[in-house]
Amino acid sequence: MAAGLLLALKPDLQIERTRDDARLASAKFLFDVGSAYEPRQLHFDHHFVGSPSRSFCETSGRTAGIPYSSIGLLWLHFGRVALEMYAGHLGARKRDHLHSWIDTWLIQPLDSIDNGRGRQGDEHVISYHLASLNNTWEEADGMDAAAYNESQDKRFRDASGWLAKAWTTFLSAVGLDMRKAFSGLQAEVRTHTAAAYEAR
DSSP: OHHHHHHHHOTTOOOOOOOOHHHHHHOSOEESOSSOEEGGGTEEOOOSTTOOOGGGOGGGOOOTTOOOOHHHHHHHHHHHHHHHHHSTTSOHHHHHHHHHHHIIIIIHHHHHHHTTOOOSSGGGHHHHHHHTTSOOHHHHTTOOHHHHHHHHHHHHHHHHHHHHHHHHHHHHHTTTOHHHHHHHHHHHHHHHHHHHHHTO
16 A cells, blocks of 8 residues: 555656665665654654654544554655645645545554554455455465565565555545545455456
8 A cells, every 4th residue: 555655646656675785775765664764764664663653643633552554654744745636626624634534544444454453344454455465375385585575576566556546546536525435445455456366
């Protein structure tokens, strides 16, 4: 979801999955890797002790107890930019309301699952469907590290592409009917993940 949001904002962005220290050191923008949350340096990770949570940003309106994942951090910093891009015809007050609503109904459930705090439920359907895109242990069995990483990279690229389109559709429609747009996003994720699973 994080990569899809970034591509919806900047379609020509080149995103690379890596943990190579040299590649990370030369990157202009890091998310979900790097063990640092430093917005001024464009570093948006949450995999470290003391990573940002509700108590870190009291003005965000975030429900107490739900820490940020990378999608939450990106939405916090770039969500309003995305809404201005795709729903700029709405007033600033309406966009602020949508930003908060999307954080509550879409982003916080994604954050809670990513941080191991979620429970199975309708609000978490997107997380569970996206998780099905990862290699299963049966698929991984017998793969060497290079083949496994290549497989994961391809699935990441494919998913990021259609998620960028899904974000675009969602952000363009959410100002007209929030719940209908959200249901449409859930349906699009279900459809794409089911097709990807069947294609294996």
